[in-house]
Amino acid sequence: MALEDYAGDMNMCCRCSACKFIPLQMVSGFTHANVCPSISRYNFHFFSGGGRLNLGAVGLEKGFNYTPWYLSSIYNCQLCGACDVSCKYGMDMEVLLPLQALRIQAVKDGQAHPELQKVVERMTATGSMVPPEGAKRGDWAKSLGLKDAGKQKVDVLYHVGCLTSYDKGMQKLAQATAQLLGAAGVDFGILGDAETCCGARAYEMGHEKEFLAQAKKSMELIKQSGAKTLVTSCATCYQAYAVLYDRFGLKGDLEVLHTSQLLADLIEQGKLQPKNDLGLSVTYHDPCHLGRLGEPWIHWEGTKIPGDRFIFDPPKTYRRGTGGVYEPPRDVLRSLPGVTLTEMDRIKEYAWCSGSCGGVTDSNPEFAQWTATERIEEALCTGAEALVSTEPWSEKLLADTIAANGGALKVYDLVELVAQATEEGGR
Amino acid sequence: MALDKDIHSAFADVVGEENICDDPTMMASYFKTDFACVVMPKDTAQVQTIVRLCNKYELQFRPICTGWTGVFIPGTVMIDLRRMDKIIEIDEKNMCAVCEPYVTSAQLQAELFKRGLNTNIKGSGAQGSALLRGHGPMDQSCGADDRNHLAVEWVTPEGELVQIGSIGSSDEWFCGDGPGPSLRCLVQSTVPPSCTPGVFTKIATKLYHWPGPERYHLKGNSPNYSLIEMPDNMMLRYYSFDSVEKMIEAEIKLGESEVCYIVYGINAAMVSANVTSSNEEQMALFQQISGQVKGNGFVVIIAGNSQADFAYKKKVLEAIMAETGGESLKAVERPEIGEILMRQCTRPTGAIRETMRPGGTFKSIPNMGQRDLTVRWAIGAGEAKLPLIEKGLIVDDGGGFFGWGVEHGHLGKTEIFCAFSPMDSEANKAVGEWATEQGARAVEEKYFALTMSPLETIDERTGPAVSNYHLWWYKVLDALDPNGVIPLKGVSKLTP
Numbered sequence A: 001m002a003l004e005d006y007a008g009d010m011n012m013c014c015r016c017s018a019c020k021f022i023p024l025q026m027v028s029g030f031t032h033a034n035v036c037p038s039i040s041r042y043n044f045h046f047f048s049g050g051g052r053l054n055l056g057a058v059g060l061e062k063g064f065n066y067t068p069w070y071l072s073s074i075y076n077c078q079l080c081g082a083c084d085v086s087c088k089y090g091m092d093m094e095v096l097l098p099l100q101a102l103r104i105q106a107v108k109d110g111q112a113h114p115e116l117q118k119v120v121e122r123m124t125a126t127g128s129m130v131p132p133e134g135a136k137r138g139d140w141a142k143s144l145g146l147k148d149a150g151k152q153k154v155d156v157l158y159h160v161g162c163l164t165s166y167d168k169g170m171q172k173l174a175q176a177t178a179q180l181l182g183a184a185g186v187d188f189g190i191l192g193d194a195e196t197c198c199g200a201r202a203y204e205m206g207h208e209k210e211f212l213a214q215a216k217k218s219m220e221l222i223k224q225s226g227a228k229t230l231v232t233s234c235a236t237c238y239q240a241y242a243v244l245y246d247r248f249g250l251k252g253d254l255e256v257l258h259t260s261q262l263l264a265d266l267i268e269q270g271k272l273q274p275k276n277d278l279g280l281s282v283t284y285h286d287p288c289h290l291g292r293l294g295e296p297w298i299h300w301e302g303t304k305i306p307g308d309r310f311i312f313d314p315p316k317t318y319r320r321g322t323g324g325v326y327e328p329p330r331d332v333l334r335s336l337p338g339v340t341l342t343e344m345d346r347i348k349e350y351a352w353c354s355g356s357c358g359g360v361t362d363s364n365p366e367f368a369q370w371t372a373t374e375r376i377e378e379a380l381c382t383g384a385e386a387l388v389s390t391e392p393w394s395e396k397l398l399a400d401t402i403a404a405n406g407g408a409l410k411v412y413d414l415v416e417l418v419a420q421a422t423e424e425g426g427r
Numbered sequence B: 001m002a003l004d005k006d007i008h009s010a011f012a013d014v015v016g017e018e019n020i021c022d023d024p025t026m027m028a029s030y031f032k033t034d035f036a037c038v039v040m041p042k043d044t045a046q047v048q049t050i051v052r053l054c055n056k057y058e059l060q061f062r063p064i065c066t067g068w069t070g071v072f073i074p075g076t077v078m079i080d081l082r083r084m085d086k087i088i089e090i091d092e093k094n095m096c097a098v099c100e101p102y103v104t105s106a107q108l109q110a111e112l113f114k115r116g117l118n119t120n121i122k123g124s125g126a127q128g129s130a131l132l133r134g135h136g137p138m139d140q141s142c143g144a145d146d147r148n149h150l151a152v153e154w155v156t157p158e159g160e161l162v163q164i165g166s167i168g169s170s171d172e173w174f175c176g177d178g179p180g181p182s183l184r185c186l187v188q189s190t191v192p193p194s195c196t197p198g199v200f201t202k203i204a205t206k207l208y209h210w211p212g213p214e215r216y217h218l219k220g221n222s223p224n225y226s227l228i229e230m231p232d233n234m235m236l237r238y239y240s241f242d243s244v245e246k247m248i249e250a251e252i253k254l255g256e257s258e259v260c261y262i263v264y265g266i267n268a269a270m271v272s273a274n275v276t277s278s279n280e281e282q283m284a285l286f287q288q289i290s291g292q293v294k295g296n297g298f299v300v301i302i303a304g305n306s307q308a309d310f311a312y313k314k315k316v317l318e319a320i321m322a323e324t325g326g327e328s329l330k331a332v333e334r335p336e337i338g339e340i341l342m343r344q345c346t347r348p349t350g351a352i353r354e355t356m357r358p359g360g361t362f363k364s365i366p367n368m369g370q371r372d373l374t375v376r377w378a379i380g381a382g383e384a385k386l387p388l389i390e391k392g393l394i395v396d397d398g399g400g401f402f403g404w405g406v407e408h409g410h411l412g413k414t415e416i417f418c419a420f421s422p423m424d425s426e427a428n429k430a431v432g433e434w435a436t437e438q439g440a441r442a443v444e445e446k447y448f449a450l451t452m453s454p455l456e457t458i459d460e461r462t463g464p465a466v467s468n469y470h471l472w473w474y475k476v477l478d479a480l481d482p483n484g485v486i487p488l489k490g491v492s493k494l495t496p
Helices: A003-012 A037-042 A049-062 A068-075 A082-090 A096-108 A114-126 A162-166 A171-183 A200-204 A208-225 A235-247 A259-268 A327-335 A365-381 A392-405 A414-422 B005-015 B024-029 B044-056 B105-113 B244-257 B268-275 B279-290 B307-324 B335-346 B351-356 B371-390 B425-444 B469-480
Strands: A156-159 A188-190 A229-232 A255-258 A280-284 A339-341 A386-389 A410-413 B037-039 B061-064 B077-080 B087-091 B096-099 B149-155 B161-164 B199-206 B234-240 B262-264 B297-303 B361-370 B402-405 B411-420
Touching: A003 A049, A003 A096, A037 A365, A049 A068, A049 A082, A049 A096, A049 B024, A068 A096, A068 B024, A082 A096, A082 B351, A096 A200, A114 A200, A114 A208, A156 A171, A156 A208, A162 A171, A162 A392, A171 A188, A171 A259, A171 A414, A200 A208, A200 A235, A208 A235, A229 A235, A229 A259, A235 A255, A235 A392, A255 A259, A259 A327, A259 A414, A280 A327, A327 A339, A327 A414, A365 A386, A365 A392, A386 A392, A386 A414, A392 A410, A410 A414, B005 B037, B005 B044, B044 B061, B044 B077, B044 B149, B044 B199, B087 B105, B096 B105, B234 B307, B234 B335, B244 B262, B244 B297, B244 B307, B244 B371, B244 B402, B262 B335, B262 B402, B268 B279, B268 B335, B268 B351, B297 B307, B297 B335, B351 B361, B351 B411, B361 B371, B361 B425, B371 B402, B371 B411, B371 B425, B411 B425
Parallel strands: A156 A188, A156 A229, A229 A255, A280 A339, A280 A386, A386 A410, B037 B077, B061 B077
Antiparallel strands: B087 B096, B096 B199, B149 B161, B149 B199, B234 B297, B262 B297, B361 B411, B402 B411
């Protein structure tokens, strides 16, 4: 849908400010009541979901004026969707979708963020969101002897993702995932050097056209592999294949699973048996893309019923963050011997973003780290020794921020802990 | 229009360049009003300096805290108090809390619950400032309106710092009247919201006993939260009555018996809005319960300090309902509905669902007065809504109104609103006319004179009925605001 299609939603904003806070029923104290990194960092109302909707409504009416402040408002936002969830506790209106549309409109109007433009150009040229720097995408798997899903028929395609493939610090996640799938007897393969970016981050950066082109490329490869199921350890990729591709009619009947879902099933079925006592107190960070943004897409087309109410024919079912992937990662953590899970104040659909979404790590690294610092402090409040997540982009930002600021909090991907708990000869 | 460069620099020197914006494009995000600029002070000293600069440069200003509604004038300086967001003190012994303007009610209440205390959250909701004046579901047991404001720190329109009440002569905030200067009549009486005289930078608010849990433990995901366990010392019912007279009688008896934590007279449309998560669900439930509600009614919550106290309160409640013919709405007795309403009333978050979700905006006539009179007026105002409902201009709420007794007494708050689409100019015009007519009718038919509305609603007909207090108020403002930095012109039709 184009920006114009959200005019009604944007005019519905009543400036209640609910979009700035976690759902009010969940506020448990003075601290950690905020939910939107953007308004929390920059304070002006135009850095909130509601403020941006007002700008959009007026822009549609009078035209868009791309001043430095306006561009700052549009790009200093993780598009994490927290405002959308909090608003929809009380209201029936879209928030995140018009915010995305505002960014797409800016790009169409020649106002792409220069740093994001570079990233998207790189993706188009190399099929990667991170610079390959001479390496090949499948290097991490060289010595593992995994099936090449481009050549051999497999039940499950393991999609690794750009960061996990190329970042040397993250490759251990891919290796651990492959090891666990193999140990559980899953018939899986990878595309190796042929794998390409899902394109989701380009979409968040406002580059819809480039996203769609990349998505078609990626989907074509997946179709050629013949795999009916795609599993990924990257929450951003999960959201791309499960939600975005569905939204744009690209997903077909592909089953999309995040590793946490598959691991939870494998552990429940006894195919993986965590037995090593890890002796670790942890807290879990819900990545936005697996949580609220991972809620399945709801296809709907309709028109507003004329009159007093903001209702539609046929009735519209809103995505409110209710159906994200929240329990599987927690089920896995609870299954690990010696692991104690203590929740943070802001979790699940109202989790505070790590800072890594929406291209902010590229457009404004300082803001990304500020957001991560907030999350790290919240994690420390639980007394946990480690912060566990299920998305490499979040984990990298959180770990880099801890390294930059100093601190003893460890950051793990869920897969790493499962690998430790199941490895032979472990504790 | 952006600010003159020198003026911009003067403001930026106070708050830092990152906390002032005069880009005309961005002003639309603030109430779609072309403000001269938005400036965000971080403390009282910065507020004082900004106000003095406004006097120096002859700029009018308006402050906002969390900011839902208000009267905003193009060309004025918007002082956004968002960075002033600290709870200064929770004084358990003297039962008061001191907050800056951007502390939300939800935050303060969450801290208070841990201490067995509570604050009166206004009907606009828990997202609003903890310092708002006004009324809310807990008026029965948590005071109301200006009575909860104790000592106040006030930056006058000229930028002077005045500490009102006990803080004026000591370091304690427990009283608004002294020891120390008492100016409550100026800053806490019926000050029309269109002309706040300066900026309130810290306010002490009165606290009350909370017999409920330290925290509601919830399960589920938004918007479908539910209590893991209903507190065993709390109970909620919705009672309706054959006649308004019976409802008022019951309300007064409940007040006199002091057994209720909440008596909250919302109508069937508002009940159904509170407990549903979409417009469609709300419409279906409204249809369902409308036929089950006898007439007007109210939510009652009782909360015991012990099981014996709880049993006593239940017994008294049942006796009064038997005497007055109150009939409990079965739908609300269902635990899955009752528990939502319990949370929505004690941690108020229903206003958005009630007023904004259906159409996108609303216009309301609130009043504080003798309940039997205000309710009779509201019945007529509700009937006057019906033609607008029939034309499809406003949302069908059955012509409902709402209200409740305050502090166990006969006085109370009564309010009626029309919800409609902000994009429907015909509806906006019709609702405006309805509000004007009903305000005038209140005076002409000798029910009451509106005292809670902006000066814009006071005109030649209604002014004399309120001793032309607005004219006296202008005289007070003249004294407080010699340089005219409070933006009155264009707000009131009767501005001198």
